[in-house]
Amino acid sequence: MNTILEHLTGMHxxxxxxxxxxxxxxxxSGVRNYAAAVTEVGTPEVKAVLMKHLDEVIDMHEQITMYLMEKGFYHPWNPQEQLQLDLQNMQTALSLPS
Incomplete structure (x- = not known):
């Protein structure tokens, strides 16, 4: 979709x-994969590297979650608000031209 149309329709x-x-x-998914890998690894050196990556992906997850919450895109602690948002998004998607 072209940028002007995205702004006119609110799709941006x-x-x-x-x-x-x-x-x-x-x-x-990264958190799950690194956590599983940490439990399967055979050497302390590799485990330390995987733990470092796990910590980083957990931090990234938190940053993304905070961004989504600040923008009003995600309501992880309020299921009713999240359901309303999901329904609105579904209606928006269904109303897009094919």
Missing amino acids: VMTDQVIAMDLLISAK
Whole structure:
């Protein structure tokens, strides 16, 4: 979609939200993968490297979560607000031209 149309339709915000949520999901996956790898590793040196990466991806997850919350895109502690937001996003997606 062209930038002018995105701003006219309000889709530029939706795009930011979609990108940030995708990044959050990837960070969550990274946390799970590093945590699993730490439990399987055979040497203390490799374990230390994986633990460092795990700490970094946890920090990244927190930063992304805070960004989404500040922008009003994510309400992890209020399921009703999150459900409303999800329903609004669904309606927006359904109303887009095919």
